[in-house]
Amino acid sequence: MEVSLNKLIKEDHSKTIDIGDLITYDWERAYMFHPYTEEADMKDILGLKFHDPVGMALRDDIKLFVVVKDDNTFEYVKVQLGYGYLIMGEEYYLTPENDVVEITQP
Numbered sequence: 001m002e003v004s005l006n007k008l009i010k011e012d013h014s015k016t017i018d019i020g021d022l023i024t025y026d027w028e029r030a031y032m033f034h035p036y037t038e039e040a041d042m043k044d045i046l047g048l049k050f051h052d053p054v055g056m057a058l059r060d061d062i063k064l065f066v067v068v069k070d071d072n073t074f075e076y077v078k079v080q081l082g083y084g085y086l087i088m089g090e091e092y093y094l095t096p097e098n099d100v101v102e103i104t105q106p
Contacts, residue, residue, distance in 0.1 A: 010083035020099035030094040
């Protein structure tokens with residue numbers, strides 16, 4: 001999913017992405033964490049045990065996109081900020097029913 005999402009952001013000239021089209025399994029919700037987000041804050045938001053795999057508290061080059069499955073496991077994707085920016089709507093997270101994000105170019 002990481003390669004596909006970053007490629008879409010970098011090369012596709014559309015204004016939106018249906019994230020659900022890239023997720024090939026049942027999922028419950030997905031979150032986008034911004035640079036400098038602390039691991040403790042991610043745990044609170046996700047509501048489950050989580051070990052930050054990329055050190056977001058020290059990163060300013062990526063956003064971390066985390067997908068939560070029904071069984072509380074997850075997948076994460078590093079979204080390169082140099083390719084473009086994903087902007088979610090007013091909701092703090094995505095669901096299979098509400099999975100469209102906006103793309104803006106740097």
